[in-house]
Amino acid sequence: MEVRADGVAVITISNPPVNALSLDVLASLQKNYVEALNRNDVKAIVLTGAKGRFCGGFDINAFGNKPKNAKPGSVSIDFLTDIVEDAHKPSVAAIDGIALGGGLEVAMVCHARVSTPSAQLGLPELQLGIIPGMGGTQRLPRLVGLPKALEMMLMSKPIKGKDAHDLGLVDAIASANELVSAACSLALEIVEQKRPWFKSLYRTDKLPTLGEAKEILKIARVQAQKQAASVQHPTICIDVIEEGIVSDPRVGLMKEVLSGKMLEESSTSKSLRHVFFAQRATSKAVVEDILLKQQIFSDLEKYCRHNCIFATNTSTINLNLIGQKTSSPDRIVGAHFFSPAHVMPLLEIVRTHQTSPQVIVDLLDMAKKIQKVPIVAGNCTGFAVNRMFFPYTQAAVFLVDYGLDVYHIDHVITQFGMPMGPFRLADLVGFGVAIASRNQYLQSYPERCYNSMLLQILLEDNRTGESSRRGFYVYGDSRKASPDPDLRKYIEKSRTMTGVVENHKLMKLSDNDIVEMIFLPVVNEACRVLDEGIAVKASDLDVASIMGMGFPSYRGGVMFWADSLGAKYVYTRLEEWSKDYGEFFKPCEYLAARARQNASLAAVVDGAQSRL
Numbered sequence: 001m002e003v004r005a006d007g008v009a010v011i012t013i014s015n016p017p018v019n020a021l022s023l024d025v026l027a028s029l030q031k032n033y034v035e036a037l038n039r040n041d042v043k044a045i046v047l048t049g050a051k052g053r054f055c056g057g058f059d060i061n062a063f064g065n066k067p068k069n070a071k072p073g074s075v076s077i078d079f080l081t082d083i084v085e086d087a088h089k090p091s092v093a094a095i096d097g098i099a100l101g102g103g104l105e106v107a108m109v110c111h112a113r114v115s116t117p118s119a120q121l122g123l124p125e126l127q128l129g130i131i132p133g134m135g136g137t138q139r140l141p142r143l144v145g146l147p148k149a150l151e152m153m154l155m156s157k158p159i160k161g162k163d164a165h166d167l168g169l170v171d172a173i174a175s176a177n178e179l180v181s182a183a184c185s186l187a188l189e190i191v192e193q194k195r196p197w198f199k200s201l202y203r204t205d206k207l208p209t210l211g212e213a214k215e216i217l218k219i220a221r222v223q224a225q226k227q228a229a230s231v232q233h234p235t236i237c238i239d240v241i242e243e244g245i246v247s248d249p250r251v252g253l254m255k256e257v258l259s260g261k262m263l264e265e266s267s268t269s270k271s272l273r274h275v276f277f278a279q280r281a282t283s284k285a286v287v288e289d290i291l292l293k294q295q296i297f298s299d300l301e302k303y304c305r306h307n308c309i310f311a312t313n314t315s316t317i318n319l320n321l322i323g324q325k326t327s328s329p330d331r332i333v334g335a336h337f338f339s340p341a342h343v344m345p346l347l348e349i350v351r352t353h354q355t356s357p358q359v360i361v362d363l364l365d366m367a368k369k370i371q372k373v374p375i376v377a378g379n380c381t382g383f384a385v386n387r388m389f390f391p392y393t394q395a396a397v398f399l400v401d402y403g404l405d406v407y408h409i410d411h412v413i414t415q416f417g418m419p420m421g422p423f424r425l426a427d428l429v430g431f432g433v434a435i436a437s438r439n440q441y442l443q444s445y446p447e448r449c450y451n452s453m454l455l456q457i458l459l460e461d462n463r464t465g466e467s468s469r470r471g472f473y474v475y476g477d478s479r480k481a482s483p484d485p486d487l488r489k490y491i492e493k494s495r496t497m498t499g500v501v502e503n504h505k506l507m508k509l510s511d512n513d514i515v516e517m518i519f520l521p522v523v524n525e526a527c528r529v530l531d532e533g534i535a536v537k538a539s540d541l542d543v544a545s546i547m548g549m550g551f552p553s554y555r556g557g558v559m560f561w562a563d564s565l566g567a568k569y570v571y572t573r574l575e576e577w578s579k580d581y582g583e584f585f586k587p588c589e590y591l592a593a594r595a596r597q598n599a600s601l602a603a604v605v606d607g608a609q610s611r612l
């Protein structure tokens with residue numbers, strides 16, 4: 001929320017890629033609204049969406065995952081109607097891109113709407129086997145008339161902003177650049193009583209007489225029965241609309257809430273929501289299957305132009321293998337996005353020895369166009385970021401195997417500045433992915449992997465991380481991670497299987513020692529990445545660590561931070577630990593050379609030839 005000098009509070013919904021109303025977003029929207037309504041420096045409110053999209057509706061993932069104790073109507077009635085629509089300050093929706101489902105419903109709760117001409121406005125809930133559940137069944141007929149509202153809802157048919165303006169659903173049209181300022185001006189005109197202050201729920205000027213309404217609804221029922229006899233939600237939608245016209249719009253709101261809750265639990269809605277996501281999954285991450293990828297690139301080569309770039313978002317398959325069935329190795333390149341791709345800014349552009357410089361330059365250009373931060377990496381298991389960070393979790397698990405507490409380690413690493421500790425991250429990534437990646441590194445760098453049984457043991461007991469609500473932590477309804485006392489038995493089993501016993505020296509490590517035992521092996525591997533030419537320069541690895549792994553930017557990135565300790569100090573610590581705990585900590589030659597010359601890790605020094 002931003003409060004402008006003219007007294008308008010602009011609240012922006014931001015939840016890429018479609019600004020869906022997740023439970024967190026709804027809670028945040030309500031919190032910001034209450035704050036705006038209470039602030040003396042706020043006269044009016046404008047609600048808009050980030051990145052050219054107002055809102056794609058309620059978060060479809062949230063269906064079936066709502067808090068068990070959620071009061072029916074808490075959003076539709078208590079918040080949207082009683083707080084927003086009945087507020088003593090006007091709200092205006094500034095709509096660009098999309099206002100669909102709950103997104104349009106929230107816009108209709110506002111006292112006016114400004115839209116770009118091409119925006120899509122609609123209530124497509126029936127495509128998901130449900131009905132609008134934030135007041136749309138009551139407000140849409142009162143804004144566009146009953147016949148048009150029935151068509152938009154029963155056909156799930158959106159309309160464009162310019163048509164919505166003709167219908168009276170939208171009060172003004174503006175270009176994308178002028179949208180928010182136009183909405184602010186309109187809001188202030190309402191405050192100054194230069195424009196009417198409408199509450200959509202109570203408008204009647206667009207409604208037909210009761211008799212006409214009953215006739216229109218009767219015809220709609222017949223059509224709904226003809227078009228979709230095997231499902232009930234279209235008829236229920238008509239019943240809810242009718243309730244609000246025959247009785248009272250607030251009674252209609254409650255009927256909408258209760259009907260929506262019942263439909264949400266129906267097998268029809270569960271099936272249609274599955275189809276919604278399944279349709280989008282068909283175009284997805286082709287699995288990490290080397291033969292399938294080889295075939296795809298071989299087929300693409302037959303049909304694409306001679307200068308078409310063949311990029312793959314692989315994170316573990318050797319690129320040289322992917323292009324094996326093509327005669328265009330110069331056009332094969334890796335484009336490794338970090339999950340979630342629509343949020344994480346980093347893009348690893350991975351070249352083989354045969355990738356042409358032009359392809360690299362073209363991808364660097366594309367990266368900028370899609371607002372990503374590119375780093376160029378060489379082709380090896382894990383490329384640059386995942387390669388240098390593979391010791392991160394392994395070092396943390398090593399410390400747990402030898403007696404340290406999982407939750408204390410996560411706390412220390414979070415205090416150091418990471419967004420979350422290695423064990424919370426492992427839960428988020430999921431143990432299946434973590435084990436698959438570890439096996440790749442075991443295969444490529446066996447001499448310096450620490451191979452614990454802990455993850456495997458947890459996975460075998462169906463503890464897969466956050467997705468199964470049990471990993472290193474346990475997870476409640478709100479995704480809150482809580483320590484799990486049961487974890488101890490898995491750690492004991494892991495120690496027994498690997499013959500490891502608690503180490504009292506390690507158990508006395510200071511917090512700073514814990515940070516260094518986890519991050520200095522990462523620095524060591526980053527030095528190898530530089531030594532092998534996988535990364536072009538140390539500062540690229542600083543950017544990669546910050547943007548790919550969340551390393552604290554105020555420490556300059558992983559290599560800059562290591563330089564603040566000094567190559568000699570880093571070398572000495574690793575050398576000590578390798579004597580006590582093995583090859584996992586053994587410092588590489590690149591680091592040794594710089595320690596000898598007390599040089600920066602970014603420096604090119606004589607006498608330190610790459611072993612490649």
Ligand SMILES: CCCCCCCCCCCCC[C@H](O)CC(=O)SCCNC(=O)CCNC(=O)[C@H](O)C(C)(C)COP(=O)(O)OP(=O)(O)OC[C@H]1O[C@@H](n2cnc3c(N)ncnc32)[C@H](O)[C@@H]1OP(=O)(O)O
Pocket residue numbers: 017018020023026027056057058059060061066067070074075098100101102103105124125128131132133134136260277280281
């Ligand atoms: C505070 C505590 C409260 C507790 C109680 C809460 C009670 C609340 C009761 C609410 C009742 C329901 C209210 C409402 O009426 C119901 C709805 O709003 S249902 C949703 C309605 N909206 C839609 O149906 C729109 C669906 N989406 C689309 O049509 C298209 O995605 C699009 C928006 C037109 C964009 O199209 P494209 O650009 O082609 O992009 P994609 O389709 O590929 O989508 C991109 C990406 O986004 C994901 N996504 C899209 N829409 C949603 C969504 N609504 N929810 C979640 N995710 C969505 C889509 O899956 C893609 O994901 P990816 O494949 O990239 O992972």
